[in-house]
Amino acid sequence: MLIGYGNVGRALARLLAQKRAEFAFQITGIHTARHGTAVSPQGLPVEPEFGPPAGSIGEFLDAAQADVAAELTTLNPATGEPAISHIRAAFARGLHVVTANKGPIAHAYADLRDEAARRRLEFRFESTVMDGAPVFNLVRHNLPGVRVLGFTGVLNSTSKLVVDAMEQGGTFEDGLVLARRLGVAEADASFDVEGWDSAAKTAALANVLLDARTTPQAVSTRGITRLTPERVRALASDGKTVRLVSRARRSQAGLGLRVRAEVLPKTDLLACVHGTSNLLLLHTDLMGTIGTISVSPGVEQTAYGVFSDLVDLARRL
Ligand SMILES: NC(=O)c1ccc[n+]([C@@H]2O[C@H](COP(=O)([O-])OP(=O)(O)OC[C@H]3O[C@@H](n4cnc5c(N)ncnc54)[C@H](OP(=O)(O)O)[C@@H]3O)[C@@H](O)[C@H]2O)c1
Numbered sequence: 658m659l660i661g662y663g664n665v666g667r668a669l670a671r672l673l674a675q676k677r678a679e680f681a682f683q684i685t686g687i688h689t690a691r692h693g694t695a696v697s698p699q700g701l702p703v704e705p706e707f708g709p710p711a712g713s714i715g716e717f718l719d720a721a722q723a724d725v726a727a728e729l730t731t732l733n734p735a736t737g738e739p740a741i742s743h744i745r746a747a748f749a750r751g752l753h754v755v756t757a758n759k760g761p762i763a764h765a766y767a768d769l770r771d772e773a774a775r776r777r778l779e780f781r782f783e784s785t786v787m788d789g790a791p792v793f794n795l796v797r798h799n800l801p802g803v804r805v806l807g808f809t810g811v812l813n814s815t816s817k818l819v820v821d822a823m824e825q826g827g828t829f830e831d832g833l834v835l836a837r838r839l840g841v842a843e844a845d846a847s848f849d850v851e852g853w854d855s856a857a858k859t860a861a862l863a864n865v866l867l868d869a870r871t872t873p874q875a876v877s878t879r880g881i882t883r884l885t886p887e888r889v890r891a892l893a894s895d896g897k898t899v900r901l902v903s904r905a906r907r908s909q910a911g912l913g914l915r916v917r918a919e920v921l922p923k924t925d926l927l928a929c930v931h932g933t934s935n936l937l938l939l940h941t942d943l944m945g946t947i948g949t950i951s952v953s954p955g956v957e958q959t960a961y962g963v964f965s966d967l968v969d970l971a972r973r974l
Pocket residue numbers: 660661662663664665666688689690691692693729730731732739757758759784785788955956959
């Protein structure tokens with residue numbers, strides 16, 4: 658069952674329909690905020706007929722009778738709600754959960770992980786950072802025995818589009834307009850350029866990979882809002898650029914988490930990703946530094962991350 662049927666939910670439904678011959682998933686229920694609720698134990702089509710919304714999330718979960726709930730509702734960066742409550746309600750009914758919503762991972766990961774484990778349920782969230790590119794599942798499946806010591810990431814698309822636009826002679830606003838047109842800016846783009854999107858991703862990565870038990874508010878964050886076209890072009894003529902960089906480092910003083918607009922040589926690995934492309938480097942004890950890069954991902958890749966979690970989870974049941 659899907660909770661939320663927007664860009665990601667619909668892309669997931671299309672992907673499940675496309676792959677049904679090989680992967681026999683059925684969507685038995687879809688619940689939204691304003692578009693209503695649809696339930697069918699025989700499986701719903703990609704364009705179902707919605708009836709009135711279920712009276713509560715519990716009522717929907719009871720009606721849809723699925724094995725797995727996919728939480729795909731809108732991100733609330735400040736609290737992670739109501740997605741956290743949706744996930745808890747699903748666990749309480751014995752459902753495994755997959756989510757693309759980073760709010761619950763950034764705000765309540767350890768509690769949700771422990772609750773799932775107590776109930777012997779699976780909880781997956783690959784798409785919450787870098788869409789479908791393997792990050793959490795890379796560590797889970799391919800790096801046995803490895804301890805992640807820290808990470809460095811360029812994870813926000815809008816800020817890169819803004820810097821690229823200014824380098825090419827445009828304004829800050831030109832970059833924001835392009836980000837909105839590509840559908841990658843958050844509804845409130847200040848969330849991107851002030852660094853809160855990167856802070857939420859940093860907190861989510863730290864919670865999962867470094868057992869940080871932190872929140873986005875605890876990440877030391879400064880965005881790109883003070884950058885001007887003049888400054889960006891002066892740096893460019895000097896062979897440099899700016900990237901909004903997420904960093905996590907363990908030290909004697911504890912775990913340091915920060916997001917900063919950093920000036921980098923254009924040849925730096927972190928400077929080589931543009932637009933919607935993202936890069937994450939994991940610093941580890943046994944594998945040195947290892948990275949994941951995604952080149953111009955779209956919503957289909959986000960949906961693929963949810964799909965890969967569903968397949969992996971189903972193989973374990
Ligand atoms: N889009 C991406 O490329 C991308 C990438 C990575 C992660 N994500 C994450 O994936 C999630 C979904 O993104 P999206 O782009 O699909 O968002 P979206 O297009 O805004 O769709 C959100 C859906 O959630 C529903 N919803 C909101 N509040 C709800 C509630 N309280 N109860 C039930 N349904 C509720 C909405 O209902 P209505 O249809 O009635 O409004 C809508 O169907 C977000 O958390 C986002 O951060 C997205």
